[in-house]
Amino acid sequence: MTLLFPVGVLDLGALDVHGTLEVAAAAGPLGYGRFWITEHHDDGAPHANPSLMAAMVANVTSTLRVGPSGVLLRYYTPLAVAHTATLLEALFPGRVDFGIASARAPSPQAAALGGELPDDDAALHERMLTFLGILRRETQWVPLPAYEAAPPVWISGNSDAKARLAATSGAGLASSSFHTSVPMSPDTFALYRDTFVPRPELPTPVTALAVSVLCAETDAEARAYHDVYQRLFGYEQTVIGTASQCAQELVALQHATGADELLIAPRQDSAGAAIRGLRMVMEALGRGA
Numbered sequence: 001m002t003l004l005f006p007v008g009v010l011d012l013g014a015l016d017v018h019g020t021l022e023v024a025a026a027a028g029p030l031g032y033g034r035f036w037i038t039e040h041h042d043d044g045a046p047h048a049n050p051s052l053m054a055a056m057v058a059n060v061t062s063t064l065r066v067g068p069s070g071v072l073l074r075y076y077t078p079l080a081v082a083h084t085a086t087l088l089e090a091l092f093p094g095r096v097d098f099g100i101a102s103a104r105a106p107s108p109q110a111a112a113l114g115g116e117l118p119d120d121d122a123a124l125h126e127r128m129l130t131f132l133g134i135l136r137r138e139t140q141w142v143p144l145p146a147y148e149a150a151p152p153v154w155i156s157g158n159s160d161a162k163a164r165l166a167a168t169s170g171a172g173l174a175s176s177s178f179h180t181s182v183p184m185s186p187d188t189f190a191l192y193r194d195t196f197v198p199r200p201e202l203p204t205p206v207t208a209l210a211v212s213v214l215c216a217e218t219d220a221e222a223r224a225y226h227d228v229y230q231r232l233f234g235y236e237q238t239v240i241g242t243a244s245q246c247a248q249e250l251v252a253l254q255h256a257t258g259a260d261e262l263l264i265a266p267r268q269d270s271a272g273a274a275i276r277g278l279r280m281v282m283e284a285l286g287r288g289a
Contacts, residue, residue, distance in 0.1 A: 003031070003285055003286060004251065004254070004285070005254055005259075005260065005261060005262065006033050006034070006260070006261040006262075007031070007032055007033065007261065007262050007263075007264060007281075007282065007285065008032055008033055008034025008035065008036065008065070008208070008261060008262070008263045008264070009023070009024070009027045009032050009034065009035045009036070009263065009264055009265075009266070009278065010036050010038065010069055010210045010263040010264065010265040011023070011024075011035065011036065011037045011038060011053075011265075012038055012040075012212075012265050012267075013038060013040045013045050013046055013047065014266070014267060014268070014269065014274075015046065015269075015270070015271055015274065016046045017046055017047055017053070017056075018271075019046075019270065019271035019274075020037070020046070020047070020053065020057070020271075021056060021057065021060055022271040022275070023266070023271050023274050023275055023278070024057040024060060024061055024064065025060050025061060026275045026278070026279075027061075027064060027278060028061050028062065028063045028064045030275075030278055030279055030282050031282045031286070032064070032264075032278065032282065033063075033064065033065060033261075034064060034065040034066070034097070034208075034261070034263065035057050035061070035064045035065075035066050036054075036066070036067055036068070036069035036097070036099065036174075036263060037050040037053045037054055037057070037066075037067075037068055037069060038050060038068075038069050038070060039068060039069075039070060039071060039072050039101070039103075050067075050068030050069065050070075050071065051067075051068050051071065051084045051085075051088060053068075054066045054067050054068055054088060054096070055088060055091060055092070058088075058091070058092040058095060058096075064095070065095050065096070065097055066088075066092065066095055066096060066097075067088065067096050067097045067098050067099060067151065067154075068098065068099050069099040069101070069154075069156060069174060069210070069263075070099045070100060070101025070103065070156040070174070071084075071098075071099065071100055071101065072101055072102075072103055073100050073101070073102070073124070073127055073128060073131060074102065074124055074127070078127055078130040078131035078134050079134055081100075081131055082131055082134040082135040082150075085098040085135055085150060085151055085153075086135065086149075086150055086151075088151065089149055089150060089151040090149075093149065096151035096152075097151060097152050097153075097154055097172065098151045098152070098153050098154065099153075099154040099155070099156055099174060100128060100131065100153060100154070100155050100156065100171075101155075101156040101157070102124050102156075102157060102162070103156075121161065125161075125165060128155070128165065128169075129169070132153060132169055132171070135150045135153065136150055136199075137150075149201070150201065151201070152171070152172060152199075152201045152202045153169070153171040153172070153201075153202075154166070154171055154172035154173065154174045154208070155169070155171045155172070155173060155174070156174045156175070156176075157173075157174075157175065158175045158176060158184050158185075158188060159188070160187075160188055160191055163188045163189070163191045163192040163195075164191065164192075164195060166192055167191070167192045167193075167194075167195040167196040167197065167205065168195060168197055169197070170196070170197050170198060170199030170201075170202055171199075171202065172202060172205075172206045172207065172208065173188075173189065173192045173205075173206075173207045173208075174207070174208045174209075174210065174263070175188065175189070175207070175208070175209050175210070175259075176209070176210040177209060177210065177211050177212070177237050177253065177257075178210070178211070178212040178237040178238065178265075184209065184257060186256060186257045186258055189207045189257060189258050189259065190258070192205060192207065193205045193207075206260050206261070207258070207259050207260045207261070208259060208260065208261040208262070208263050209253070209254070209257055209259035209261070209262055209263065210262075210263040210265055211239055211250060211253060211262055211263065211264060211265065212237065212238040212239065212265045212267055213238065213239045213240075213246055213250070213264050213265060213266060213267065213277065213281060214238055214239070214240045214241075214246075214266075214267045214268070214277070215239075215240075215241070215242070215243055215246045215266075215277040215278075215280050215281050216241075216242070216273075216276075216277065216280075217242070217280075218242060219240075219241050219242055219245065222240045222241050222242065222246075223240060225240075225267060225268060225269075225273075228269070238267065239253070242280075243280035243281060243283065243284040244284050246280075246281050246284065247281060247284035247285045247287075250262055250264075250281070250285065251285070264278065264281060266278055
């Protein structure tokens with residue numbers, strides 16, 4: 001199977017832990033190259049520790065690149081997050097991509113997490129730089145365990161500010177087509193590439209775009225799924241339809257944005273349905289949509 005661009009899977013926490021692992025185990029043989037896990041603290045979220053879930057996914061797979069798509073750094077100390085990133089890389093060398101995000105947890109959960117930064121982009125920016133400095137051993141006074149390497153870091157966000165931070169930090173840039181508060185613009189990826197500073201662990205700029213997808217046997221079935229999840233989650237920017245329809249939209253979206261990789265976020269409510277949807281999308285993409 002020949003793909004026009006790499007394709008991975010983004011877990012949005014729609015399934016329980018065992019369902020997530022079932023989907024992850026199927027993703028590699030289907031041809032997906034990455035399995036990323038988001039961090040959510042909403043009521044009823046099946047898991048809220050994406051780094052631990054990434055280790056579990058890596059343990060049940062052999063080829064997938066894994067990692068948290070976006071640890072919510074505003075709630076954790078940079079040193080603790082750096083420890084987690086280097087431990088993951090030591091356990092699964094060469095398979096980890098570690099994402100950092102700036103999103104917020106809901107208010108009650110945020111208060112329980114503690115340590116939240118003030119509502120100040122500059123403070124969060126500084127915390128991200130501190131994390132990177134510790135992880136890369138550029139902050140000499142902060143000790144890290146004697147692991148040999150740190151994983152590549154990705155920064156999640158749709159804004160030009162996040163693109164500049166990722167570029168000047170030598171990090172990957174992961175954006176989303178379904179977080180409509182800051183719409184994704186192709187110019188953001190262009191800005192990132194134009195200002196990218198190479199790092200040994202990431203010598204060239206790399207971008208990924210997450211896309212919410214509901215693929216089913218028929219268009220009517222896919223729209224039935226969509227109606228349910230629209231009520232539950234409110235995501236409007238969802239690629240829906242049959243395999244060929246979804247694949248055509250995904251190819252057009254990749255072409256329009258210039259993303260190096262697409263991350264498919266399946267929205268089905270069971271592991272079996274999610275795997276079927278991922279299989280149909282991959283087969284259609286392999287046929288050239």
